[in-house]
Amino acid sequence: MSDEHFLFPRWTNRFLAVLGLLVLGGLGYGGGMFMLATDPVTLNIGYEPVQPVPFSHAIHAGQLKMDCRYCHNSVDKAAHASVPPTQTCINCHSPMSPEGAPVLTAVHSDSSPAYKKLRAVHDSWRSGESIPWVRIHRLPDFVYFNHAAHVNRGVSCVTCHDRIDKMEVVYQAKELSMTWCVDCHRNPEPHLRPAEYVTQLDWKAETYLKGLSAEQLSELGLSGDESGEAAAYALGKRLKEEHGINPRDNCAVCHR
Amino acid sequence: MNHPGPTGSQVFFRSLDQLQQTPEFEEFLHREFPQAASEFPDGVSRRGWMKLMGASLALGGLSGCRYLPEEIASFVVRPEGRVPGVPQKFATNIHWAGRSLHLLVTNLDGRPIKVDGNPAFPLFAEAAPEHFGDDKQELFASAGSCAITQACILSLYDPDRLGEVRAPGAESGATGDWSAFDTFAAAGAVRLAELQGAGFGILYEPNGSPSFERLLVDAKKRFPKIKLYRYASVPDSLSAAAYAELGAAAAVNYRLDKAKVLVSLDADLLGNHPQSALYSRQFACGRNPGPQMSRFYCVESQYTVTGGAADYRLPLQSSKVAGFLGAVAARVEALLAGESASVPVDPPYSQLDSAARAARAIESIAADLVANRGDSLVVAGDHQPAAVHLAVAKLNERLGNLGKTVELRRLPEGLAEGEIGSLQDMVAAADAGELERLLVFANNPVFTSPSDIPVAASLAKLKTVVYAAESWDETADVCGGWVVPMAHPLESWGDCRGLDGTYGVSQPQIEPLLGGRSPLELLARLIGHPVVDPMSIVQETAALVSGAALDSRRWRELLHDGFLAGSQLEPIDAPALSSVDPLPVWAPDEDRVEQDRLEVVLAASEVIYDGRLANNAWLQELPQAMTKLVWDNAAVVSPATARQLGLKQSEMVAISHQGAELQMPVFILPGTADGSIGIQYGYGRSVVGAVGTGGSGHGAVKRAVGQDVGPLRRASVGPLLTGVTARPTSRPYKLATTQDHFAIDQKGLSEQAKRSLDLVREGTLEEYLADPGFGAHHPHFPLESMWKEPDVAQGHAWGMSIDLNKCTGCNACVVACQAENNIPVVGKEQVSSGREMHWIRIDRYFAADIENTSDFREPRDPSLVTQPVACVHCETAPCEQVCPVAATVHTEEGLNAMAYNRCIGTRYCANNCPYKVRRFNYFNYNTDYGYFYGWQDKRNEANRKLQGLVLNPEVTVRGRGVMEKCTYCVQRIQNAKIEARSAGSNRVADGHLKTACQEACPTQAIVFGDLNDSHSRVSQMHHDPRQYAMLADLNIKPRTVYLARVRNVPRALMTERQLHPNRPVHHGDHHDDHGHSDHDGHDHAATGVNRSQNTLTHSTRRPGGDVSQASAING
Secondary structure (H helix, E strand, C coil): CCCCCCCCCHHHHHHHHHHHHHHHHHHHHHHHHHHHHHCHHHHCCCCCCCCCCCCCHHHHHHHCCCCHHHHCCCCCCCCCCCCCCHHHHHCCECCECCCCCECCCECCCCCCCCHHHHHHHHHHHHHCCCCEEECCCCCCCCCCCCHHHHHCCCECHHHHHCCHHHCCCCCCCCCCCHHHHHHHHHCCHHHECCHHHCCCCCCCHHHHHHCCCHHHHHHHCCCCCCCHHHHHHHHHHHHHHHHCCCCCCCHHHCCC | CECCCCCCEEEEECCHHHHHCCHHHHHHHHCCCCCCCCCCCCCCCHHHHHHHHHHHHHHHHHHCCCCCCCEEECCCCCCCCCCCCCCEEEEEEEEECCEEEEEEEEEECCEEEEEEECCCCHHHHHCCCCCCCCCCHHHHCCCCCCHHHHHHHHHHCCCCECCCCECCCCCCCCCCCHHHHHHHHHHHHHHHHHCCCCCEEEEECCCCCHHHHHHHHHHHHHCCCCEEEECCCCCCCCHHHHHHHCCCCCEEEECHHHCCEEEEECCCCCCCCCCHHHHHHHHHHCCCCCCCCCEEEEEECCCCHHHHHCCEEEECCHHHHHHHHHHHHHHHHHHHCCCCCCCCCCCCHHHCCHHHHHHHHHHHHHHHHHHCCCCEEEEECCCCCHHHHHHHHHHHHHCCCECCCEEEECCCCCCCHHHEECHHHHHHHHHCCCCCEEEEECCCHHHHCCCCCCHHHHHHHCCEEEEEECECCHHHHHHCCEEEEECCHHHCCEEEECCCCCEEEECCCCCCCCCCECHHHHHHHHCCCCCCCHHHHHHHHHHHHHCCCCCHHHHHHHHHHCCCCCCCCCEECCCCCCCCCCCCCCCCCCCCCCCCCEEEEEEEECCCECCCCCCCHHHHCCCCCCCCEECCCCEEECHHHHHHHCCCCCEEEEEEECCEEEEEEEEECCCCCCCEEEEEECCCCCCCCCCCCCCCCCCCCCCCCCCCCHHHCCCCCCCEEEEEEEEEEEEECCCEECCCCCCCCHHHHHHHHHHHCCCCCEEEHHHHHHCCCCCCCCCCCCCCCCCCCCCCCCCCCEEEEEECCCCCCCCHHHHHHHHHHCCCCCCHHHHHCCCCCCCCEEEEEEEEEECCCHHHHCCCCCEEEEEEECCCCCCCCHHHHHCCCCCEEECCCCCEEECHHHCCCCCHHHHHCCCCCCEECCCCCCCCCCCCCCCCCCCCHHHHHHHHCCCCCCCCCCCCCCEECCCCCHHHHHHHHHHHHHCCCCCCCCCCCCCHHHHHCCCCCEEEEECCCCCCHHHHHHCCCCEECCCHHHCCCCCEEEECEEECCCHHHCCHHHHCCCCCCCCCCCCCCCCCCCCCCCCCCCCCCCCCCCCCEECCECCCCCECCCCCCEC
């Protein structure tokens, strides 16, 4: 064996430039992909499709203070919150009978100017065809999110869907990206509240604590002086311990 | 040639190729991914591939990062009790592929996606294999099922099912419709009444439906001249006929759970049998090792699942079984008369020649039968002649088994035997011109009927034929009449009786997808029955069975439970049978195979039945229990027969019998009786859907799957052919078998066997009683972990145990896993390249004594152990250490999780997996090739959507370039945890969670649960003395453990190695000295005892006390 080291011949030097270009190109590609992947458009933030029925959550959940579960009644029972059947709308917005009398309560009867907004609902009711709602909050097919698992443990609707009760037209307000999910799974305290308040979208930990008696507060191990985020955190921490809430961040939690 | 063991040892091997270390086996071994694993499927050129890839890249760039709008179709009125996305289970009873199934169907958002047995159904509930003695029986209740049951869900979504009414005379493609058919049927019914049925006939197959029978009785009553023809494509067992002939006409069913001694004469009760799930379940009841363990003798010509499960198996030509039985019966009589049995132990069984082996088996069987009178059971196989069944019936009577292990029940009223003709009668009537109009309610008689019955020609002679068809098949092709689509049993109202007569109703799980109608409705219309609504017909029958009309509440109860409690047929207590002529006692002749004195044993395919399931890709690709063949049938012969006839594996053999000739590919299977050829029929369909005519390659010319056995099947001869000639043709034929896939090479095996025994472990009951931990030796050298040991003490720790003593290798778990986890089908070509995707493989090991070198070529009477292997979820998993992108990681609960979306397909993990349980998606099997279906044809969108309905939405559908493997049904785990938490508990209670394989296992060999719960069943199993971990020496701490197999072999039939098992041999060639006495524990710290081994072998002490010891033998 000779002890000469293998040396690249001199002519290979010109490939250095090519290599540099490749590295630059790769960086550019990688950066571009990163920006594309984290772009709000990609993440669908602000996605606000036109729905077949101009249903206003602001009126129903906001002004009328209807509980979310009146319509999304499987949210605490199943993976899907589920879009309500037409029948749920008809409970209040029934069409006129052929004689012209409202069959059930008619908040907006056929003659009212708002009728055209209800047309799709009534058409569905008469024809038996589904209302073709457009899905807004979507996760990839390989992600398995379970509403009941979160709602029953005190994660409010508002955490992921924001103030739906203020939306005339619902849009996606949060990222719904993987980091966003994992952040909360690793640090759940600020997002927990007593399970009975999950559908109260304007709930504030601070206000809640203020409303408690000193006895209740001491039971929770809190002073009641906490404010803002600190209050939410302190309460969340307490709830987490009490209910043994221990969200995992391994892959199998969401990917099956 | 490297043999895996020295002479004078016991060897475990999966195939002759492995035993003989042939180049074919070497090839599978030496390439981590088999040769051609990186090749495209046939028919796709490189250029074509580049085009495809280029296009998909471009499109991917455009669409990959955007969601397409998705619609939510909400209910208008949501059904009561329905929560979207939450599965519901409904009980039903269907007749499917010749078997009555009592099912719980998982229905998700209105579509059935999974079927399992109904554990509440009386016969199943009575025979629960329970030995835990805890109060969790109800929680763990699962009836189990068989592979064919599990696959029925796929046939429901088969787009090749018939979806339209075809009127006679219409050009192919022209369609009639239901209104035209109804007009025709109404007119026909009027004509039927006018003629009193003269010239009309109904050809039907036994479908177990009391309602159907009631309609037939009604037709016969109203139109006395109508002819009824009954035709079973797979002949009924003759056992019931035998009892009838002996004066006890009865419905017969066996109680294997009550039998202490079972003798199976060529009967495959646990395998290829309509009631295999029930009988396997009953069988498992007696399989807990201990003094009360049942003993199972099996005498058979072909290696079957039953033979594999038996404690003792004697290979014997089917045509000699009668003589064997005669000898047993004669000995039983002699013993009953007071003679004493002589069952010598010396010389050991393994040193006897085959005649002496049989003689000793006869003596031993007779002695055991007599000693266990009333607790024994003798069963003969369906292809045995009537004389054998008569003798078996008589023998059971003499042994006092009637009413105990053989339950006889009074038959329900129905058609009298004389009112029913046979298929031959139908043909004769058609030929004579007596029959003009025929309604066919039998599946595809043109293909399934024996070849000496010219059904096609007879159908052509008829004026009118109405054929109720599941799909467009051979019969539809030639019948020239109305072909009307029949609904799938899961779509139709119907009913059937269980084996004990329990009445169960079939409720539709979904509206007919392709517009078919239930056979009840079709028949009712055609015979002008006043009630045509199938539900009303069933309700009427239910009222008749229960004795009073069912009010709405009881009807709903019946639908909910799935059966009518108390509707069993009345049992007959020990009837006296008339005497039978004793069978001639067999004089064992020499072991000689003669080219023209062979026998052929025909049986319906264990996967595609009589051919009607040929379009079911799950079943086509299911490795058959013994041969591990996929997409084919073969002529199965023993190694000695092959040698003497000059036959070679994967070459065609020409078989002829009385002028009928057939060519079949040869499959050499150890343990087959010499001179016997086993052939399964049902293959070679010519008019069938996309799956049945292909699957052998991408873009390949369509050809039938497997060989049509038609020529050999003749009604005049029956299923057992003797005097058969076979000669080699040296025409090659490619068979795809998975038996050598994922094997471990010899060096690896020998190293690991040195350290921690064999992959499969078994012993005799005697050995178990002396030392229950015989199989549980652990590596006794210090195990040091290379990795940080995970902390597993908190929360759940999921684990599994598989009892090899109960596992029969029936394949139910394989298909159940496929159904649950959306596992794709890949086709014969891909399987040949080692790319099958099943998450569970059932390794079946032959175990043979190697006395001399010729035993390597032709192992004598090998016994068999089956071992299901799926991902064992190692605590320090080797796959995880090598994944460059952390796509496979561990969860806190011990799951080895796969994040598919992270996987980039390096396949390092599969490379590093010692169990070889990881499967790689070489292609977009699920999307490019259609869901489980038709990879040759690009299916149109509607058909793809239909196929896609079978997918389980709880499990990701994997794409190309992604690794996958068993997840312990993580979707079920997560859902069970969420359910438990919603109910206010932080733990999933034992029994609230069952994996798909566990649920499907008819013998409950598989137990799954939480190892951190010391009271859980799986914890108990993990502390069972028989427990052992495969490849424990790697210190990867698998969460799935096995329980060693225990054989209850009588001493007289023990081989030398069974007599002197000699396990705790210790060689001081390395490591510290452990005695065997302190071997008490079953934890990892327990001392183990080194056993010098090479490769697959048990080392053994010779009678003289020396120990064979070799590290590598070159023979």
